[in-house]
Amino acid sequence: MIYKDYVKWDRMPTNWCPGCSIGTVFRHLTLALEKAAVPREQMVVVSGIGCSGRAAGYFNVDSVHVTHGRAIPVAEGIKRSNEKLKVIVFSGDGDLVGIGGNHFLHSARRDSDIKVICINNGIYGMTGGQMAPTTPFGEKTLTSPFGTSYAPLNIQGIVTSNARYWYARTSSYHVNHLLKCLGEALEWPGFAFIEVMSFCIENFGRRQGFKNGFDMLFKLKQDYKLNPKPDGLLKNHELGVVKNVGQAS
Numbered sequence: 049m050i051y052k053d054y055v056k057w058d059r060m061p062t063n064w065c066p067g068c069s070i071g072t073v074f075r076h077l078t079l080a081l082e083k084a085a086v087p088r089e090q091m092v093v094v095s096g097i098g099c100s101g102r103a104a105g106y107f108n109v110d111s112v113h114v115t116h117g118r119a120i121p122v123a124e125g126i127k128r129s130n131e132k133l134k135v136i137v138f139s140g141d142g143d144l145v146g147i148g149g150n151h152f153l154h155s156a157r158r159d160s161d162i163k164v165i166c167i168n169n170g171i172y173g174m175t176g177g178q179m180a181p182t183t184p185f186g187e188k189t190l191t192s193p194f195g196t197s198y199a200p201l202n203i204q205g206i207v208t209s210n211a212r213y214w215y216a217r218t219s220s221y222h223v224n225h226l227l228k229c230l231g232e233a234l235e236w237p238g239f240a241f242i243e244v245m246s247f248c249i250e251n252f253g254r255r256q257g258f259k260n261g262f263d264m265l266f267k268l269k270q271d272y273k274l275n276p277k278p279d280g281l282l283k284n285h286e287l288g289v290v291k292n293v294g295q296a297s
Contacts, residue, residue, distance in 0.1 A: 051078035054088065056108045063102060067261020069220035069246045070100050070167055076223060077138070077165065080230035091134040094123040096143035099174045099248070100167040103138045117147030124160045131161070134234065141168040141182040145201055149181070156207050159238045165230070166203070166241065169248040177251030188255050204282060204290070207241050214238065214291040217282055219245040221268035225287055232289060245272060245287075 055078060064070050081091070093111040095104035096119035104111040114122045119139045127135040137144070144166050145152050155162065171189055172178040179189040181201040188195050207215040214236045216229040226244065233240035247253055247264035258264050275288040282288050 049082060049085065049088070051075075051082040054078040054081050054108055056106055059106055062106060064099065065248075065250050067249045067264075068099070069169075069261070069265065070103070072220045072223065073165065073167055073226065073244050073246070074103055074106065074138075076227050077136075077230055080227055080234060083227075083231055084234045086134050086234065090132060091136065092123075092126050094119045094126065094135065094137050094139075096139040096148065097174070098140040098143045098172070100138060100140035101143060107138075117143055117149075117151065119143060120148055120151040120155045120162070120164065123162045123164075124155050124158075127160060127162055135162045136234075137162060137164040139164075139166065140173065141166055141170070142172040142180045145203055145206075146172070146181045149201075153206060156213070156239050156241065157210055159210065159212050161238055162240075163233045163236075164239070164241045165233075166243050167246045168203075168243050169246045169252060170200070171248060171252045173248040173251050177248065177255065187252075189252065190255075203241070203243050207239075208281060208290060208292070211294050212238060212292055214240040214289070216240075216242045216289045217245065218242065218287050219268045219272050220247070221265050222272065222274065222287060225274055229289060236291075 088109045093107045095101035097116035104113040119137045123135045123137045170183045171180050176190050178191040179196050183196045185199050186195040207213050218226045218229045249261040253264045272287050275286045278288045
């Protein structure tokens, strides 16, 4: 199989906005699936509500588009019903760690054997660009026009609070690193969470003064640096993989 076999080409082009970074992550997941040689009949993709949630309908595999915040528990239920399946969650930060935060917390704690790809654009993009738990401090959004006064949720901290974990932070600019993270996540026997630092030009970027998606992509290049061998957890604006193979006590 090649990467094109994982795509429903009759549904192309996607309805993602010009300059959106979700398509980049979508494509690199298909490349990772090709490299891992995952048979289409042995995998399921689950998405929640939001722009990223549209992805479920573009994969040429069994897929489920669920209600807001419920992608992770549905994925875990699928995996528990058929342990032979490779179950992948593809959704956004608002869906996974905002509305679905409680499910994220406990699926990570249970070390459920699902792979979660979180497109983190820092807002609720599809509904207009409201402040989310992941919105960077001081950033202007639809519901924080003077800048949010809260620090963003520490996703890495939640995942790594468990005895056994696998967490990656990458970005839609650093595509080679993104592909590497996706490949490693597919092979990890347990809960794997990839936080893909991303952007939304239409409902977030323009409020920050960006003119187009390229400007936001270049900002990711400027702000985030690779750390191939983290000493402990990743620092702010570091990209890399942290893991612990220890068992829960």
